[in-house]
Amino acid sequence: MKLEMDREELKRLLLYGSQKGIDEIIEDIHPADILDVLHEIEAVDVIKILHRIPEWLIAEVIDEEDDEEKYALLVNFSEKKQKNILKEMSSDEIADLLGSLDEIESKRILDNMPVEEAEDVKQLLTYAPDTAGGIMATEYISIKENMTVKETLKYLQKVAPNAESAYYLYVVDEDEKLKGVVSLREIVVSPFDTIIIDVLNSNVISVHHDMDQEEVAHRFEKYGFLTMPVINDEKQMLGIVTVDDIIDVLRDETTEDIHRLGGVGESEKVNGTLFESVRSRLPWLFVNLLTAMLASATVSMFEGTISKVVILATFMPIVAGMGGNAGTQTLTIVVRGLALGELNFENAKKIFFKEIGVGLTNGLSVGICISIIGGLWSGKPVFGLVIGLAMILNMTVATTAGFLVPLTLKKLKIDPALASAVFVTTATDVLGFFFFLGLATVFIQYLI
The missing domain is CATH 3.10.580.10 (CBS-domain)
Structure with a gap:
């Protein structure tokens, strides 16, 4: 029999093949491939397949499953068989399983385990789940x-x-x-x-x-x-x-x-329920609503200028949008650098001045371009100067904020990915509008 088979062939074998045929090839099948099959079929067929494979392989399939779904596979068996399956699992795998259960379900599983192994798992559960102790296994040599x-x-x-x-x-x-x-x-x-x-x-x-x-x-x-x-x-x-x-x-x-950079709850999954997705995203949308209102308040300060030079309204989104893009670029690099340990407080000064240079260079390049476009569009060279200067200032501020915000949050022991995007976007929107409309107000006599 072929040792290499696609998912459909594996599904047919597990569902309709002879038990002898399954037993002959079972050691050559990776548990992750079996789990893929289980995700595609009806619940009744899941149970059928699980009862056709050996207990050691069931344990490995459960280990491959997401923590929240492990228990749903285990409960398909009698308590006696559950006990045998648990014997095949390492202590850290069982700890991951128990971490997603309530106290009653956890106790029932621990009671199904040998006393010594249950004590090892209980000890693992005393460590924070996101530490070395929380992910370690006690079965070492x-x-x-x-x-x-x-x-x-x-x-x-x-x-x-x-x-x-x-x-x-x-x-x-x-x-x-x-x-x-x-x-x-x-x-x-x-x-x-x-x-x-x-x-x-x-x-x-x-x-x-x-x-x-x-x-x-x-x-x-x-x-x-x-x-x-x-x-x-x-x-x-x-x-x-x-x-x-x-x-x-x-x-x-x-x-x-x-997820956090995108303002989405870290637990949301693409196949989650409507309620879970709304609960994950809606709070961040309200936060963004507040920041948008702050940007609108900044614009309202210059209503008189906008009413006299209507073309400002046409170019306002460009200034804010380009600043937001520049800030997001820096923010992405900095957050990832912090996560990988490539950026720390020792080399922060050097990288900061590099990012300032990037902001100025990109700002000058885009600023000159939009300055020419703005001047030709409006027929007023001063308008091109105003939007060009605003673009240079906002993109420089954007890269500065994209660097300083996550680093400051890291210093305060707050996850930089959690709130950086909100602060950076607020800075680029508010200051972008302020620079553009403020400069327009200063040069208003040349724009009318």
Whole structure:
């Protein structure tokens, strides 16, 4: 039977193929592909497929599902089978599952687990979900520095099947304090009588359990590890974070930033309900309404000028719009730079002056262009000068605001993606109108 099949072929196999045929190929099917099939079919067929695949694979399919939907898959089984499926899941996967449930449902699942494993999960739930402790798994392999390679290999044969990852073996002392790390490669290529301390790398990179998950992701990106140990204040090892967890973190953090920059709730999904979408977006629209009223109030200050030079109304949206675009460009780069750790308070001054230069250069380029267009359109060279100067000033302010606003929010320990767009848009609209209409008022005698 083919090991490579498209989604329709996989769906037909899981729904209508023989159990023998499924069993023969099941180990070669990725759980993510099965989950894709489950998302396309009716609930009754979901249950049919789940009851045709082994418990270890059900556990992996559940792990691939979004946290809010994991429980909906698990409840399709009897309590006895749920218990068996939970045995196949790692502690961090179960913690993710419980994090989306109420207290009663969480207790029922914990009661279905062995006492020791339930205690591990309860401990994980005490950590903030967006920290290293909140995303770590407790199923790691630790060894002692006085063990031989032969003893280690025998130990690996016993414990590796239940470990989250066996690529790195962490060396701890009697108090579980982290002493170093040994790669699986070192174990494989070393003679059997080699003592672990002789191949130990004591310069192990670890993360504290309180470290923000985004900072943990930066560590993985910097060092390129597959796993990283999590420690407490006493340097005792608590668990490990794996690269697959970090991929989820990066996806979630990026999605959150994009949603917040767009004024959308971070939990909204494209296939969510109408009510969820309205609840996510409406509050930010009211915030934008307030800022728009502030911009309108600025315009109202110059009603007399506009009534005398009507062409100002035609060009007002251009000044504000171009300023908004320039501010958004800088804001996007700065927020992403902060998220990736590329921009910090040490190099902020250098980058700030670069952005000022960008604003001035772009402002001059666009300003000269719109100045010529405005002069020809109105037939008055002074009008071209007014809109050109306003464009230069507003685009310079836009890049300045696009840099300073997110950096200030970061300093205040507020997510820069959350409110930056509102402040930057307000600055470019209000000041854009003020510069344009204010300059027009100053040169009013040459524009009438």
